[in-house]
Amino acid sequence: MSATRGPWRPAFITVGVALLLVTGCGKAEDQGVVAPTGGNDAVQATSSAPAGGSCTLQQFGGDKLDLKTAKVGFSQSEKEANPFRIAETRSIRDEAAKRGIANLQVTNADSKFSKQIADVEQMIDSGVQLLVVAPLNSDGWDPVFQKAAARKVPIITIDRKINAKHCTDYLTFIGSDFYEQGRRAAKQMATALENKGTVAILLGSPGNNVTTQRTAGFKDEIARSAPGITIDFEQTGNFSREEGQKVAEQLLQSKPSITGIYAENDEMALGAVTALKGAGKKGGDVKIVSIDGTRGAVQAIVDGWLHSVVESNPRFGPLAFETAQTFFTGGAVAENVIISDREYDRTNAKESLPVAY
Structure with missing residues (x-):
């Protein structure tokens, strides 16, 4: 998504339990994303609809259905x-x-x-x-x-x-604003490490925009607001728990002094937890921040193994x-409908377990 956009006027549209904010194109911090409230089925989102950025049945072609x-x-x-x-x-x-x-x-x-x-x-x-x-x-x-x-x-x-x-x-x-997810994860990592230390990135699968944007958002925010943190290791774990564990095991052997792990999804983060346990580490020895919001990851925050999780709402x-x-x-549909994402840490993880998926 481009951070450049023309003038826009917000318009709120109520959609069942969803609240949509139609805005211009841009990253989530420009779109006014609102954290969702309510239970598992509550959905709130924002959508970007710049001039020329919407589509109608008349433009696309076809019949009403x-x-x-x-x-x-x-x-x-x-x-x-x-x-x-x-x-x-x-x-x-x-x-x-x-x-x-x-x-x-x-x-x-x-x-x-x-x-x-x-x-x-x-x-x-x-x-x-x-x-x-x-x-x-x-x-x-x-x-x-x-x-x-x-x-x-x-x-x-x-x-x-x-x-x-x-x-x-x-x-x-x-979907989510993946760049913004990476930025939010970086802010959590900076807090966990008090703006200093060495971090490894467990990358998602290559060839899709989720990995690209979650990586870019994280790196950009670390460079901008936490220059005392060095990214010292990057390797794909393909969004897999098993591969995340293997990569984390290699990481702990080659970089035993690593202080933080940014996992681009919860499955890799939980694989890293298994590797840390196998290496004799204790919860909190290495700060782990991940993205998804699965129940297993939120429970790992409660248990002291993960520092925080940025939700990716499914x-x-x-x-x-x-x-x-x-x-x-016959209505107009925005090019991007950005669903909002919660955030979990020690302050809300236990009470949020019923909301996690």
Whole structure:
């Protein structure tokens, strides 16, 4: 997202339990993101809609549609061993059922990009009229775009962006501001280390904007506000607990004096906890900050192993289908719908366990 934007006027739109703030393009600190309140199903978000940055059915092409009778496809990218993916798919299924959408087709790519492309192409061939996609990668979607465009099938991407043309290749992106997540994690790390020390980054999977932006946000904020902290190690753990553990084990052998670990998701953070325990470390010896907000990670804060967690909200169902409803009834849809994220630390982790996913 660009930090440059033209003038805008905020407009509040109430969407079920969702509160949307339509703003100009920019990072989350410019968008006025509000921390969500309420229980597991409460959703609040902001969306950016700069001049020329929205899409309508008239612009995109196609016909008005009743979602209740529509054929809808949802493509999940990764195995549902990850709590984020479990919560994400459940949110899509639950909201579809709540809205009376009887014809929902769900596929899972099992973390194989070629399978995800084949899954989505098959759903288009089967006649789906709307696609909700959680992309494994941000590039490589051209065959899908061509097939979807030929049949005027709008694509809503969730949690990861696709590098493509808005209102031509895809309809909208719904997800977190990943750059802002990285900045918030850096601020937490600076607090944990009192602005001095050496930090390792357990990188997410290469080839998607989540990893790129969470890394950039973290590094930029450390350089800006905590120059006494040195980033001394970076290696991908592919968002996996097992790989996160292996990388952390290598880290502790090669950099035994490391004082902080920034894990770009909770699974890698929990893998790092296992490595620390195996190395005879105690909770708090190495400060760990991560992103996701899974129940296991929030519990690890309570237990003293994690310092803090920035949530990445997986409950996209209400926003995805409300956005689709707006589009198919002739309304304008913003290019980016940015869902707001909580933050967990020692001050609220125990009481927040029921909210974590």
